[in-house]
Amino acid sequence: MAGRISRDDVSHVATLARLRLDDDELDRFTDQLASVLEHAADVASLDTSGVPPTAHPLPLANVLRDDLPVAGLDRDEVLAQAPAAEDRRFRVPRILGEAP
Amino acid sequence: MTALDIAREVRSGERRARDVVEEHLARISEREPELHCFNLVLADEARAAADEIDRTVAAGRDPGPLAGVPVALKDNLCTRGVPTTCSSRILENWSPPYDATAIRRLAEAGAVVMGKTNLDEFAMGSSTENSAFGPTRNPHDPSRVPGGSSGGSAAAVAAGFAALALGSDTGGSIRQPAALCGVVGAKPTYGTVSRYGLVAFASSLDQIGPLGSTVADAAALLEVVAGHDPADSTSIPGPAPSLGVVLDDGVEGLRVGVLRELTEGAAPDVAARVEEAGRALEARGAKVEEASVPAATYGLSAYYLIAPAEASSNLARYDGVRYGLRVDGPDVGAMFTATRTAGFGPEVKRRIMLGTYALSAGYYDAYYGQAQRARTLIIRGFEAAYQTHDLLLAPTTPTTAFPLGAKTDDPLAMYLSDVCTIPSNLAGHPAISVPYGTGADGLPIGVQVLAPALGEPVMFRAATALERSLGPSGRERGAP
């Protein structure tokens, strides 16, 4: 397993998760996350060679639905929940940068 | 009065659903200000629903198997047109435009919704202290926690505000508060109850489950909400398990293993109750011995890598664009960050960051990947134990209810309360907590029965036997 989680690591994942932390929070969270990850180090020591990961506890496959239309939501109901709406669409502040 | 008693009397016309509701509302108005079980009490709606049930009965139509039974719903279950906040600021004013499947089935069964109960924010916690709207207090001792994350639901049943409740269990969030509040709480086999409409925390671990004051009540509620749902791809094909008919079948000949790895860390009085439970089952014809699943000791660590990882992805959608809280910014990226920073509490942030880290480039294999492999070992360990045992016995949680504020500064200490419940979530197996006496401090203790996948019938049988072994006065010992 990797070395102790650092302040920089925490800052990086906070950015990835779109969270802003002040300096106190950064320090506190770093300590707390480090202690949880240290405790989780016992999992690191397990010999899991040849053991497949469990993606689902249930052995299901091929759950499908037919390609038939089903009534959806009413637009007014949907837009009524929107923090901001304009011209039948959800309004957001300007977008910097293109999508990946 | 149990939920089944209420249903019987309302269905026969012996008692009016409206009177049942008024009785429960009176108890709510008396103690709710102190206990804070609910984020929202739906008094008028409950009265209207009860009146409708009474009209149905008077007209000679079938009002449903749970007619008139007051039920409390954890506030992470989508209720159409009614706020579903997950006890978070980010969804404080959000009402879903649809009902969860479990909610729909409950309504069809004639149950009457009393309100939406408090929880740890987004179901992340073991004490309901992580709620953005203030904690719930334990009805047995209001200076103590009710457990979590379904603390509001467990306390509501314990306080008599509702005869039944629905909660959700990802790492023990039904069973642990049930134990601390002295009520019955069960997590079914993964896939038994549809997750459609349950606000997701950790998708491969979450399950909706029943809470009630008796095993039979919990079983009846599970029968109503369980069964295949085409809207949930992880839903087990097939109908709900038949439980009511097998409850009295006893435990003669059943092989029960007292799970060493989970009993080891329990407080002495908790361990003593588990031992007593074992003897009680033995007295009723079960074969009781020690059992071991060594891999279970890795459960806590594996869980605290897997659950936050899935949660970090499930909670990404809360970005201020389509619903919920929005805190504006000069551009959309700034808006995302401002909204999420203001909207999430510290425990949610902690788990999101932990989960993001466990999935991030360069760390996936060592953390998330390794945890999912450890999970396979845990499942195999249980499967091996179930070769020679029908059921396993363990504490539900290591201690009785701790005081409010006792563990809030130490997340790791809080996480340790889940050590007995987590393995069943990782394995996808069912487990139930049955109130079994009190601790040295007079607070309720719950004993946990674990079963293999789809083992609900035998699990509920054993739970019933344990409940019976306490006798009528023993059951009341659990009530506040």
Place this chain on the structure above:
Amino acid sequence: MSATASATDWETVVGLEVHCELATATKLFCGCRNAFGDEPNTNVCPVCLGLPGSLPVLNRGAVELAMRIGAALHSQVRRSSFHRKNYFYPDMPKDYQVSQYDEPINVGGWLDLPDGTRVGVTRAHLEEDTGKTTHVGSSGRIHGADHALVDYNRAGVPLVEIVSEPDLRSAGDAQAYVNELRALLVAIGASDARMEEGSLRIDANISLRPTGTTTFGTRAEIKNLNSVRSLKRALEHEAARQAGLLEAGERIVQETRHWDEAAGRTSSMRSKEEAFDYRYFPEPDLVPVAPDDEWQAAVVGALAVLPAARRAQLAAKAGVAPADVALVVERGLDHLVEAAIDAGADPRLALARAANEVASDLAAGLTLDPGAFTAVLAMEAEGRLTATQAKQVLAELLAHGGDPSEIAAARGFEALAGDTLALAVDAAVAAHPDEWGRLAGGEQKLVGFFVGKVMASTAGKADGRAVTALLRERLGSGA
């Protein structure tokens, strides 16, 4: 293609990632309509909006079309699973995209270009589309916008992403690949593949290396290619840009570049390394999909009766280009023409009469007896009917049925010429050497056998006594 007037001869290496929207009735994970151009936010539901508590359920029709694409590209259909690709963007309802990562539904395959080049396909997998953003503000473009509006009608529409091997060696190749792929997708009914509607989108990866070497150079990814013409221009521009840098001894940065159609150049968007950590992990809300042999066979079978396959089959039989049989196939008359060719009819004549005369009364044409059709073609080919007369006979057959020879006779069209009769007798003798041997050996009743054969091959036009006379002549001569 190589950059000119340079010290090194550079080889262009191009790979394309093509996204096509599948022509399903509903979205990938919910029952909302998959329709282009509807009023904003009218085809939405809790699932495709990613509302709290919603869950995805996989569309069988999308899996079917994805398998069809794989079969058409000669891929292997595999047991596949879904992953989450995590990133934040306002057109993403869940702020993760459900896609396929290390277990895609189709693995490997190829597409042949018209000039015979074989382009390898690495994989073709399923994923969901995003919503659509409109930037509002000064210029309507992303820079200088004041705010943006989002429509989620498109969110959750099924996509198949087809990734080619880096086998393309020129902008022209790339164009040909896209055109061929587009035609294939339309022909098999998987997508309407219209770039102008966004149902076909292309990202290109391009790198250079000295001609004759095998190590790949650093590649750049180009996005915002809105037409096949843009693709060609962008690749040509980028190849020249990279050549210029390499000639000057500079390194190519691995990055994503945006194509500006108006300015005719690419510009850097971001470095492909730093930007997004997608934190892929298996999608816990979906279970794997493993199409069984029966389903796979049904998909391949459905492919065979699709227009492209029928065009190919008829064209091969007729010895012409697929384009030349397109109309006949479209009208459903390919089986008729094939039967005629099998019976010896002239392919071009068969195609022409089918496409024109038979097609003009299609309802009757679809049930026209192939034997009768073949007979008319033979009469025309042998000169016993003029083209006009043949068309009239066909028209009569289509309107009222009947026997071609009788119809011709009734209308006073040419009877069977002597030479033709002799040829028919010779043909019958040659075709049945055993019987001829026995007749020559004295089995008189086999005369009737041969008369019958000649009658059949002349569609009843022959005079039985004339045939018998010719047979005796042959016998007498010992032939």
